[in-house]
Amino acid sequence: MSRLALRGLEFNARHGFFDREKQHGNHFEVDAVFSLGSNKAGESDKLEDTLDYAAAYSIIKTVMLGPRVDLIEYLATQIARRLYEEFNIAEKVEVSVKKFNPDLGGPCNYSEICITWPA
Numbered sequence: 215m216s217r218l219a220l221r222g223l224e225f226n227a228r229h230g231f232f233d234r235e236k237q238h239g240n241h242f243e244v245d246a247v248f249s250l251g252s253n254k255a256g257e258s259d260k261l262e263d264t265l266d267y268a269a270a271y272s273i274i275k276t277v278m279l280g281p282r283v284d285l286i287e288y289l290a291t292q293i294a295r296r297l298y299e300e301f302n303i304a305e306k307v308e309v310s311v312k313k314f315n316p317d318l319g320g321p322c323n324y325s326e327i328c329i330t331w332p333a
Contacts, residue, residue: 215305216253218265221245225278229289232317236282240313242289243324244274246297247308265301273297286311286327294331307331 223246228239248265255264277293294309301307310328 216250216256217247218250219245219247220267220270220274223271223274223278225275227278228282229278229284229286230313230317231284234317240315242278242286242314243312244278244293245308245310246270246274246293248297248301248304249306249308250303251305252303265303269300270297273300286313286325287329290327290329291331294329298331 223244225242225244226239227242228236229242230236230240248270250265255261273296274293277289277296283289290309290311293311294307297309298304298307308328308330310326312324312326314324316322316325
């Protein structure tokens with residue numbers, strides 16, 4: 215088994231529950247970690263034997279820059295589900311979504327949700 219990770223994918227988007235977040239947006243960071251059933255590409259050196267990073271990024275970008283949602287839990291679930299459905303080489307997908315400077319009324323670096331799909 216092997217793990218392939220995409221870390222620190224950055225997006226500015228208007229997701230959030232509060233009006234300020236909906237109007238002005240926020241900075242988000244997404245990580246996706248794939249548990250792969252085999253390391254066939256380690257022997258073949260062929261893209262078709264592994265996960266295409268660019269295709270995975272495209273899915274994540276589509277969700278992050280798509281329709282506005284209230285909760286980062288929903289974003290993470292949508293990303294994980296779509297990645298898992300697209301890449302049958304993945305036995306599971308772990309996704310984390312960080313929202314920087316969440317509107318809490320006080321200082322906070324970020325809020326973060328981490329999920330594994332399938333659950």
